[in-house]
Amino acid sequence: MIRPLLCIVLMSALAALTGLLRDASGAGRPNIVVILVDDMGWSDIGCYGSEIPTPNLDALAKNGVRFTQFYNTGRCSPTRAALLTGHYPHQAGMGHLDNVVKPGHPGFQGKIADTSVTMAEVLRDSGYFTAMTGKWHLGQQHGTPPWKRGFDRSLNLQAGGVYFYNQTGSKGGAKLYLNSEERPLNDPQFGEWYGSFLWSQWGLKFVDEAISAKQPFFLYLAHCSPHFPLMAPEEDIARYRGKYLAGWDTLREARHRKQIELGLVDAKWPLTPRAPNSPAWKDVPADEQKRFDHMMAIYAAMIDTMDRSVGTLVDGLRERGQLDDTLILFVSDNGGNAESGPNGRYEGKNPGDAHSNVFLGQNWATLNNTPFRKWKHFVHEGGNSTPLIAHWPSGIDASVRNKLVHQPGHVIDLMPTVVDVAGTKYPAKFQSQAIEPIEGVSLIPSLSGKVLARSQPIFFNHEDNRAVREGKWKLVALAGQRWELYDIEADRTELHNLADEHPDRVKTMAAQYDAWARRTHVVTGNNDAWNSATKQNKGTKGKKK
Template sequence: MIARRRFMKSFALALAGSMLASVASAASPPRPRTTAESPPNIVMILVDDMGFSDLGSYGGEIPTPNIDALAKTGLRFTQFYNNARCSPTRAALLTGLNPHQAGMGYLSGKIEPQSRGTFGRLHERSVTIAQLLRRSGYMTAMTGKWHLGNRPGTTPATRGFDRSLSAVAGGIYFSDQTFGRRRARRHLLRDGKRIGLNDPSLGDDWYGTDLWTDWGMRYIDEAREKKKPFFLYLAHTAPHFPLMAPQPDIERFTGKYRAGWAELRKERFERQQQMGLIGPNTGLGKVSEAADDWDSLSEEEKERFDRIMAVYAATISRIDRSVGRLTAHLKGTGQFDNTLILFLSDNGGNAESGPQGRTGAEPWGGPNSNVWAGMNWAVLQNTPFHSFKHFTHEGGIATPLIAHWPAGIAADLQGRLERTPAHVIDIMPTLLDLTDTPYPENFGRSAILPLEGMSLAPLLRGRTALRDKPLFWAHEGNRAVRDGRWKAVKRLGYPWQLFDMDTDRTERTDLARAHPSRLRAMAAAWDQWAERTYVDEWTDDVRRADWGAPMTTSSRSASGVREH
């Protein structure tokens, strides 16, 4: 599917790249000093497949009071980006490199022998946040979904985490959960060693969101006993399919989605406008022509869809409760004020399984079910954007980011909407900056690639963070470039488009014909970036449906969009 890219470097390409208008450059502002008396503790919470607008603080109707409390007294980023898919985002988040540079050009386990960037694991030319913070005296811990390779040498235990309880991949919710038609068993890794889901050390009848949080708090206590600052990477498997939650939680939301995705989307958008979250734009993003009209559904169909979304909402609500327990624990142990908490998602809302979604065995949301929310509800989850996970339009790559740190974020900034465009590659340099941790040229026996991101630490003090180069994306043949106010985006099988993010964040008005020279320069810059960062040529030219599946005869009509 993927073959090694071989570009011919030419003067014309270099000239085009030089035409690219970057964000205004200037000398970097001084390193911000925190009011903390000691290095900050760090908790990085990553959720899986959550849409841009699911949190109350981003316009959603799902009650998330604990996460919203962090937003109210922290920074809420409005233009923060992921890499459109699980493994590529996690690799960039932990290394500060672009996915192919880190070895994760695709999902974990996907290995291309002739590849420069698709190794199915983190490559030795990268180093993780955990490996470097451990050098600085931190206790490092990880709980939840890893998905960055699980062969020897690629587990959390071998990439810098002192303690870990990790899932090989995602979708693990219950100790008695069944997987697929064969009812295959899965396992966890505790400090790199395999244990079963029913291992006595985990307790009985656990729920995954609670399990990851409980063990995370256990590791925090270990660090406290050792009198060390801690770095906890808490990677939830929720709300990735198969969606599962305790039945009482699901019942709380059953019946609350009978208004349908279109009406609820309008309500979310109104709340976002009232918050000033998106800024000036030309309206809601367009909706796939394959999406269903709620009013045309039968009562039985509406009841089914309502129940599906109730399961999804229950998973988000349970995440919020876990955040509440975690913050209460930090407060109870006197560590809350000097703990930097970051909360984000690994990609945009997930439309996989198409408009209808899936359900499986009853009770839906139980350990034997197979609930996927599907594209109709993903339209709501990604309000106000269009497109989804897999793709590089805003619906696929925009994520909430909340940063909370009472001792480090200036009091007059708390509750602020931070509009600076930023990316998961920026997290590594930010944390190294805040902890005065040097970034090496070599680690062990390997030469390490230079960081790709920039530090966001100045933003915590109300200063400007200036990027000296554009942001780029590449996934499954989908491409994008964000350079200041301009974004060029290309879906596999379609021409490049150009959007002005200052006035059209929802990507409704394509300006490609109005600014052809700008678009050519941005596309050429993408080619240069792809060559430099080991992006493999995507040779599977089969177009994909709006929910990410390869197009078939029956789904080829599902590639268009309509206003909704």
């Protein structure tokens, strides 16, 4: 009787150990894919109002959910840091781009802070196979490349703006990095590539490795599109030539009407007026209209090819039997980009090819951000509003599919969402280093129609443009300017400043901002990032960075 009893005990112990090992390996957990695009405005894809056909993203939205009030940080590197760490940008050491370093200031390290941990680090320790493709821009030159921040596999650019294997214009001479090894853009193993397709192709290669290893996977696919220099295959650009001669005024109105029909915006929110330095389309000379048409055609082709890349990835996951249990999140790093002013930039023998240099400019960026104010760099709605599409066939309740989530969210919420989905824990320590607490909240309740458990406001600071979002209220200010207050439920296009009517609310929310700015390293003692928050609250202009 002893031996059978011993066998039962041993078998039970073995089963328990096998279960523990399975949990540690991540088996049975959903896959996670985060797709980030670069410099794309809130209205630039079909399911958010655009005239540009994006059938693959539209299909994800139809079978998933769309968020109507989701925010990024208004800029590239800060959003990437916040997304991957769940910390606000200055907390994560990335208060600006990764080439901005202020010695002794923890908010401007030009790299991911040691007191932050990345999604890849958390998920790899939980048994996931972790991979990334595309643009990094998180301090590779300062010691935090993807392969040192949790990614098992990576094919990346140190920064962005690279689209062709033979690019010689802006960003010509850049390098690819395959699993830490530097490779020239024209390395034969990659073929004669265009970036949007390369990132999906290699993303699926890494997925195949994960499947072979019998591990769930986390794929971070960071597109360069549609960031300048605007470049796309000629045949794709040609399909859009002439379609933008209608001009930005007519197209903004069309996008706005579509957004109202889709339920994305309230009909009571009027379109924001053109900026004073932006002309009416009818006043633009005919030869200039052709130039502007070509610029926007290049941009539209970049959105088109990015969408097809998403389709390639989704089809690849479906063919591999992985799609149903994969959470896909699609988001943009900031609003449409007005850099280079109203006229944009249009350089090269054949603008849009690998040897040119094209910037879309402010006139079209206002279309990108329909119906909102401002652009990239700013934290008014045009600068920091992003689409968020969540798709997960086995995880999103059927009752909310093809629905809109109107609750506010922020890229800091993606880390707690991923931790929630993976069934793991956010660490208090990582590799003996204390990690700052997570800032956001899991978005998973919203995928079944429930209310998010947010107890704190959402905060913003970029280049001293700053904001607080709490419930329906948004307190926002331009650098060195007085606070403005908006009721977002009544006025999301931020046209009716209520600061003078609600001085107590302004005072309370400004105090919340001040406390947050000190806590998250936006301002630090005598080594402030910008002006002191107290001076800003009074509307006093100080020195800008």
